Amino acid sequence: MVMALMQLPTELLQQIIPHTLPEGFESLALTCKFLYTLCIPFLEYHNNLRFHFQKFEYNKTNKDFREFRYHHDLLRFPDTATSAYSLISRIAIEPVVCRYILEADFSLDSHIYDRIPPTIRENAVFETWRDRGEAVRQLFANSLCLKEAGLDWKEYYRTMMEDVHSWRRSEHAAAFVLTLLPNLEVLTPGFSRFRSPAPQKLITAILQTARRNPRGNASLAQVTAYSGSCDIPWVSSLLALPRIKRFWGHGYIGKAVDDNCNECRYLETNLESTLKVAGFDDTSVDTAAITGFLKHTPCLKSLTYWHSTKANGGHQDWDLCGFIAAVQHEVGSHLEHFCAITLELRCLITSGKPYLRGFERLQSLELPLDIVLCNRRASDPADHGSLDSDSLLGHIVPASVSVLSLLSPGKSPHDKALELLFRDFASQKQFQTPNLKEISLTCPDDADVLYKAQCANLAAEAKRAGVDLTLSEDPCLISTVGLGEDICFPTYS
Structure with missing residues (x-):
């Protein structure tokens, strides 16, 4: 092919070169010294357009x-x-x-x-x-x-x-x-x-x-990648694009609670998506909406969700357990990285009984420590067994997880949550979470004394269990796999 091209008259080659812009121009210029010489008059033009338009804004x-x-x-x-x-x-x-x-x-x-x-x-x-x-x-x-x-x-x-x-x-x-x-x-x-x-x-x-x-x-x-609002009627069509791999959204999706909110019916689609990574930042997505979003994502590997009450007007509590159950039902068989958190201190999480054992391949998991308190509030106070059960860790952390991140402002009653979740961790780890290798836990400087004491207890237990524990002052998010380098790291508000 190159030899046939080289046999063409120079005048004809000079007319062909502009038609290789931009996809084939650089490859053509690097073919040989002769063709590079012919490409030189177009280099400044090509570089100028590449600067202004390749990454356009x-x-x-x-x-x-x-x-x-x-x-x-x-x-x-x-x-x-x-x-x-x-x-x-x-x-x-x-x-x-x-x-x-x-x-x-x-x-x-x-x-x-x-x-x-x-x-x-x-x-x-x-x-x-x-x-x-x-x-x-x-x-x-x-x-x-x-x-x-x-x-x-x-x-x-x-x-x-x-x-x-x-x-x-x-x-x-x-x-x-x-x-x-x-x-x-x-x-x-x-x-x-x-x-x-x-x-x-x-x-x-x-x-x-x-x-x-x-x-x-x-x-x-x-x-292959979309970053923008979820509040558009054609999100489902975006998810069905033939090469889409990453989705990073923000906004409100869910059941209408006033005239300013949109229903989630537009998320329904009969086409299976090639989506592998999905993230939601400063977002409020209810259980029905996340079900509609995930229903046709058989390739999804990573899901990051940062809940915000600002997105829905601040008048709805977050049904964290229901959200997790919906995600588990739709993509639990193939999801590998999962983050569902809120960093708003005013966000109220409704009671429920979390169960994450249905995530069969999960490798990294990131949750607010409130997940333990959900279980505590949902339990019958007379049923002490449900609070003190050794299986609580196993219910919340799937056996396949190797990296666990728990976010907390370090205030009461999160000290009790740590005690309940990691009680006798050194002896339970082998049976409940055999693959767990790393734990990341938020421990701010202004954390309560009792919370810091529980962090110290966990550090000792983790050392005996052979698990690396990292205590950080600010939330250190881990479940942003595949979302790129422009991920923000918010703080508690």
Whole structure:
């Protein structure tokens, strides 16, 4: 193949090289010195597009912001997109741009527009996009996705342009951008609150097309990771994308408790997902919703859930035991890493009897120490056996677990919880948790004296049992397997 290519005239090779951008350009340039020499005139262009678009975000520029006098100075740079429309207009006149985008964070769409004085807006938009209007119009006229969604492209385009001329963030433009990304792998959308019917319909059509053409050139068909709001009607379609592996969400999912909350019915899907890692940050997901989310995730290996009362308005207690039971029922046979915690001191956890023995392959487990208190509150006070039973550790920690993390603010009655869970640990460990090798436990400086005393007792028991115990002042999360490097480590609030 290379020899046949080398036999072509130099003039023809110079015309072929631009068509290798971006996917094959670098490989072609490294083939031999002759082809590298022919590629040199395109190197600066390639590197410039790679910088601005490979890991895309709005307002990204290689200029020094200290030289800017006004925010609208960003509009002067052709490689810097400030809104969905400006990105669309750039792709309209230079289609190769869309193929460079591998990661996209759309959260700052039109973010600077509120800071541009109205007196200069008209001149700014005229100078920036005056030569792109017809190309954008043709892009919409030729859009197969708009046809697939059953939308009138002229009406869709007109509505978008009304937003553009009014300097508003456009739902229509933000959704249309998703039709133009054949190589996108990591998606962080910025339109979780969008509710206009036409963009929602278009997004659904895009995702359906991607599922039908997993090996084709369909937009979003290559997406492997999603990070964004759960509060969108097309989460289920995202989970069914052909290559999706990671999901990191936030927001509220569950039964409607007031007019501002959404029901979980949109999470239902009949398609099995390739999802392997799922995480929820600052989120409230009820039992029914997590069941709907996990029902079709046969490949899931890691689940991280950080509960927040802020996500549901702070008016619901957390049914931790019910949540664990739902997770265990749906993915307990294949889940390997599980974290279900809250770091809010005001969060009330309802009573229940936790049982995690159904997690057959779990290797790492992270829970709040309140899990023991759930059992205590749910037990009949007259039934002392349920409180003092040697099987409590075995009920809460599956036999397969090798790494256990327990989070606690170090206040009463968590000292009692430690005593109940790890009573006679050295002798019970072999029978209840034979694979346990590491325990991580929160022990803040301001912890109660009794709690610190129980930590000291556990340290002695763990040493006799041959288990490594780590006491940390702040929560040290362990069950974030596969979620990437941008994981935050919150503190108790």
